[in-house]
């Protein structure tokens with residue numbers, strides 16, 4: 673098989689999505705961590721990322737001659753090329769629903785969490801209040817879904833990977849999951865127990881620690897397991 677190279681970043685939530693999927697599918701890959709500057713910006717941009725992605729963002733995936741970017745497109749490619757174990761449910765409607773959940777995690781939950789960047793110390797700021805309320809609205813909807821299932825779309829899927837990564841950033845920026853969504857807390861523990869997720873999150877947490885930055889308490893075990 674042609675080698676697979678994933679370009680990601682130490683704190684890239686979208687890169688982490690792609691890496692978790694590769695690990696879940698037990699696909700061998702080379703991980704290239706692009707330089708990461710102060711704050712949450714990547715600078716300088718890795719030359720291969722610049723060449724392949726006009727948006728200059730990670731993740732980028734190269735597989736032989738194929739070069740693609742965007743975590744959701746990478747999910748689709750991985751599912752086509754490595755169908756086992758499946759990470760989308762079977763059937764057009766359940767798949768579409770799972771894809772919508774994945775999209776909502778990136779474009780509704782995470783986009784609101786992005787609004788919290790820089791407002792970590794001013795949670796009463798109207799933008800922060802609105803962003804947290806919107807994230808919690810989604811969490812409440814996911815809590816309801818989990819009344820009859822362990823994972824958001826039935827079996828573990830890309831939808832779980834996306835929400836896990838979005839909430840990880842939420843936890844760091846002020847949209848903290850709490851006892852108002854107990855099933856979601858259990859879901860998070862279930863997702864974190866997966867070796868692929870533990871590996872990626874443990875490394876992210878260790879990186880945060882090495883930079884003198886805090887990380888959510890619930891990943892302490894995943895960080896400790898690396899040592």
Ligand SMILES: N[C@@H](CCC(=O)N[C@@H](CS)C(=O)NCC(=O)O)C(=O)O
Pocket residue numbers: 681683684685686687713714727728729730731741742743744778
């Ligand atoms: N929709 C894209 C978003 C990618 C994205 O925002 N990547 C961030 C890192 S998590 C990035 O490279 N940011 C640097 C920049 O935008 O300059 C995806 O799903 O891959």
